[in-house]
Amino acid sequence: MQTDVCGIMVYVGETGTLRGTLELLGEARILAAKLGDLRGGDDPGVGAVLCGCRVEEKARELSRFADRVYLCDSPLFSVYHPGRYATVLSSLARKYRPEIMLFPACRSGQELAATVAARLGTGLAAHAVGLDIDPRGRLVQLVATFGDGVLGEILCPVNRPQMATVPPGLFAPATPRAVPGGIVHEQAPDDECDGIVVTAVEEKNGAAGRLEDAPLVLAGGCGLRDEGNWRALEELGALLHAPVCCTRPVLDAGWQRDEERMIGISGAAVAPAVYLALGISGSTHHTVGMERSGYVIAVNNDPGAPLLGMADLAVVGDAAAVVREMLRILSGEKESRTGSDPPGP
Numbered sequence: 001m002q003t004d005v006c007g008i009m010v011y012v013g014e015t016g017t018l019r020g021t022l023e024l025l026g027e028a029r030i031l032a033a034k035l036g037d038l039r040g041g042d043d044p045g046v047g048a049v050l051c052g053c054r055v056e057e058k059a060r061e062l063s064r065f066a067d068r069v070y071l072c073d074s075p076l077f078s079v080y081h082p083g084r085y086a087t088v089l090s091s092l093a094r095k096y097r098p099e100i101m102l103f104p105a106c107r108s109g110q111e112l113a114a115t116v117a118a119r120l121g122t123g124l125a126a127h128a129v130g131l132d133i134d135p136r137g138r139l140v141q142l143v144a145t146f147g148d149g150v151l152g153e154i155l156c157p158v159n160r161p162q163m164a165t166v167p168p169g170l171f172a173p174a175t176p177r178a179v180p181g182g183i184v185h186e187q188a189p190d191d192e193c194d195g196i197v198v199t200a201v202e203e204k205n206g207a208a209g210r211l212e213d214a215p216l217v218l219a220g221g222c223g224l225r226d227e228g229n230w231r232a233l234e235e236l237g238a239l240l241h242a243p244v245c246c247t248r249p250v251l252d253a254g255w256q257r258d259e260e261r262m263i264g265i266s267g268a269a270v271a272p273a274v275y276l277a278l279g280i281s282g283s284t285h286h287t288v289g290m291e292r293s294g295y296v297i298a299v300n301n302d303p304g305a306p307l308l309g310m311a312d313l314a315v316v317g318d319a320a321a322v323v324r325e326m327l328r329i330l331s332g333e334k335e336s337r338t339g340s341d342p343p344g345p
């Protein structure tokens with residue numbers, strides 16, 4: 001790999017070697033090998049961009065999975081700042097001229113990718129669920145289209161870099177290299193803030209634990225019919241200590257107000273041991289966010305609903321009735337447990 005260019009650049013933020021990062025690096029390596037094959041063995045190389053404060057150790061870890069780590073380590077990066085991060089990424093893109101830039105489709109990744117694409121005057125495919133190289137060496141980005149179950153191929157034929165955001169859970173993680181890649185120390189930019197001042201960063205749902213780590217996820221769709229039934233689902237979630245997630249229309253209707261809880265291509269991806277879906281049709285836009293779940297239970301009154309087809313346990317029936325019956329049984333159990341508890345000291 002030449003030192004003055006980088007074929008495929010992957011943004012890893014300050015996350016180090018989290019699974020999503022490793023998946024992107026793994027896929028980038030496959031794409032670089034395909035480009036190399038097309039060019040008679042001239043592999044363009046994979047670089048990871050790491051920004052943060054005192055993250056040298058993370059950079060070393062990361063170098064086991066990338067040909068080069070571009071490290072921007074400065075107190076300026078002790079909290080995430082959209083303008084500052086975008087400045088680093090745009091200037092690295094101008095300096096190393098990557099053909100492809102990949103971002104995780106997390107909140108910061110989506111925001112940054114769009115800003116960087118606009119600054120570089122190039123195209124961006126959002127939420128690509130598949131990536132490939134065509135015979136002309138162009139990046140083919142598969143994106144779920146408006147028609148259900150249909151994937152569209154997006155090309156960025158002229159401008160460079162070709163950019164995509166990629167949700168987690170789609171690719172196999174990178175395997176460690178025999179010899180770690182190099183670490184290139186990059187200069188932090190001037191304290192450019194675009195008028196935005198970040199005063200603090202608070203982790204949402206911190207106390208309730210991370211959605212991605214929940215062993216059981218309850219998810220409701222339009223088939224729950226009204227907000228009263230949605231509140232019953234939330235009660236059930238509280239009893240089972242399970243996060244309550246939703247489909248896009250439920251978020252739009254305002255039953256669920258936390259957009260972080262929407263599952264799917266434009267929302268979160270989860271892989272719990274059990275995914276209980278209530279009144280969800282199973283559009284591809286939704287299922288890409290839950291298809292790695294261990295055991296899927298789906299309740300729908302239409303036996304032809306696609307999600308029933310992919311469920312391990314398909315229940316044909318009224319979703320709200322199932323929620324209320326579970327509530328009745330579980331709150332009864334709770335009461336009887338409480339009733340039989342020995343009196344306190």
Ligand SMILES: Cc1cc2nc3c(=O)[nH]c(=O)nc-3n(C[C@H](O)[C@H](O)[C@H](O)COP(=O)(O)OP(=O)(O)OC[C@H]3O[C@@H](n4cnc5c(N)ncnc54)[C@H](O)[C@@H]3O)c2cc1C
Binds near residue numbers: 223224263299
């Ligand atoms: C670009 C784009 C991105 C999108 N991103 C996302 C995304 O990230 N996440 C997402 O979820 N969606 C997303 N969507 C929307 C997606 O295409 C679907 O419209 C949505 O997932 C459908 O939600 P739903 O299953 O709740 O509703 P519907 O498709 O209306 O399905 C309701 C289901 O409930 C069943 N039902 C009805 N009554 C009952 C009852 N009494 N008991 C049991 N079942 C019942 C019906 O049979 C039906 O299967 C996106 C769309 C676009 C165009």
